[in-house]
Amino acid sequence: MTEDFLRRGLKLAHLRIVAGLAETGQIGLAADRLGITQPAASRLLAEVERISGHAIHARTGRGVALTPEGQALARRAARVLMEIADAGRELSELAKGAGGHVRLGSVTGPAMDRVLPALRAARLSLPQVTVEVVVATSDILGDQLLAGRIDFAIARLPDRAAAGLFEIAMLASEPVSLMVRRGHRLMTAMPLVPADLMAFDWVMPGPDAILRRTVLARLRALGLPDPPGRVSTSSFLLTLALLQQTNAIAPLARAVAERFTADPGSPYGVLPLDLGIEVEPFGLIRRAGASLTPAAERILALILQPPEG
Missing domain, CATH: 3.40.190.10 (Periplasmic binding protein-like II)
Known part of the structure; x- marks a missing residue:
């Protein structure tokens, strides 16, 4: 089916408009994110529907709602776009050698017990790697993970997590x-x-x-x-x-x-x-099917070392 879509002319611009529409619910806002006009965005959506053979959106009183087919395509589109972005980061890191930027999330306990010691160790062993840390609830971290804003999380599976969206390796209670x-x-x-x-x-x-x-x-x-x-x-x-x-x-x-x-x-x-x-166990959570950049793998290895004491 993927090859069929490509033969029919599916392009990254089509994936970007569908993913943007899923996030904003409005064609105008999705168009602004892509830096195109609203008529151009409407044309892209029409092309997506022609290529896919399905209606992917319908107008509502408050904007635009994706159909079930549109939601399925939007999920896949978001994953493809995130993988492309990660590929760019990975190539950049490989070109820099030991450098790179890592974005991770954690609930409060592991942030103190595991992430903080890893960051101290990284200052000495990985001086060219920069790290951005988000400390929040598991639900918030799950949303950020799916949106590609963080590479991985030390948390629990979000309560509303749909089956198959995440991979988790349990760590500790x-x-x-x-x-x-x-x-x-x-x-x-x-x-x-x-x-x-x-x-x-x-x-x-x-x-x-x-x-x-x-x-x-x-x-x-x-x-x-x-x-x-x-x-x-x-x-x-x-x-x-x-x-x-x-x-x-x-x-x-x-x-x-x-x-x-x-x-x-x-x-x-x-x-x-x-x-x-005792709160239920937390674990390492990643997007299903996603691979980490070299810098993220190095920081994760430090986090997964046994806690101090």
Whole structure:
């Protein structure tokens, strides 16, 4: 079928307009991204429909919607365009020798436990490689991975991931600790029991976050109620600020908590109570069928080394 499309005249411009339409939902915006006029974009879409033999879009009240055939072609078009872009990066890296630019994503725990040590090592062993790191939730990283904005992610499969879009190699589960400000009275409570925790606000991400769901499920398994919490946030910086200035409790990945409490002068501490909270395993996620550039492979090899300690 691919050879048939090529014989019929399918070109990169056709793939670019279909992929652009999938992202924008409007012919005008897709045309702007390609630097062409809207009539030229409409002609390209008409050519795609002639070449494919299917209607790939339909006008709606808010713009343009892709048909199921159009959505299928858009997914393939986006993958082809990303592979071409990656090929250009790879050739450029090969020409430079040991240089290159890597874009990776990670959820917070592995960012501290695995990515940070790898970046320190890369400064010495790969001085010509530059790295861009996105720290976000697995759903956001999945979207960025599919859009070609990052090369790989250390995360969990997004909840809404369609089968076949990603490849994942599991790495490790993520134990959770309870972090508070250093002078919190629970730090010296003897003995400290789980029920004591319910007297304080808990700072957690929103209802859809896997950390929140895992924490609440574990508390219920222990016969505890949902903890009080007047603030929900996915911002790590805001969480740290709330901990420092209030008596709140924050469940955080143990790797993160240990990084921020190891220094004796740290304003934070970990409660001496393990509730057995463990978030489901994270792994190395790539786009299905995609290959990494040489620079990305080198950075990934450093990340996959056993964590420190």
